[in-house]
Amino acid sequence: MKTKNIWLVVLVVAFSVNVEAIAQKMVDDYSMVFALSMTAEKGKEKALEGALKAHNAKFHPEGSYFSWVRQIVAGANTGDYVWFMGPLMYRNMDSRPELAGHDEDWSKTIDPYVAEYGASEYWKKDDKLSYAVPNQKAPKFYGIWIIDVTKGKWETFNGLIEKIVAVYKKEGKDSMSLYKNEFSSGDGRDVALVWGFDTWSELDEDDPMKAKYETMYGKDSWATFMESWTSSIDKITQSIHKDVK
16 A cells, blocks of 8 residues: 665665565555444434444544444435445454454444344445545535446446546546445445435436536447446446435
């Protein structure tokens, strides 16, 4: 995320520092989140929410280990919760402090309200395949597509997303983020596409992407896009999340 020999030394040092700085930037140039899903014990949803919020305030208030919680309110696994930590990088995991009482707090205050833990995943954001509107406020809801990319079709898939991102950038009104699962378990959870929206009524509106896409790429280009899209993915699992406040 500097007399003849003396100047030679200075130049070598300066060059070395510059190379190290560039290398460091290359390493730093990504953002990743850890996500842990869980199902609450029946009737204990509010208790779990309270326990998670208290734990986060005490042990994860800021920095790379900042944590927040969202609930799935529609689609696959409705009712479940997802505990997030980040944004972070792998080396942050090596330097993660051992906070006194952290694990005990989780065991005593959170575990009792969890019926079952689900996926434990690391999702790395692909900035080249994402677009964020500058200074956009956080949305009330998040539409999530979990995509199973067809084997051998990653290059095609990435190229298609690049075209969609170009449309987003041209419009400059909406954001879209793409995350890739760092440790795929073969269950089809390869990619997560994330959009934000503020009201349910927005889902009643016709999707303008086709018209916008054809404005940029030409008449009937959407049909070609969809043909390639269909052949590059095996399935999509959709859900809607909201922050637990």
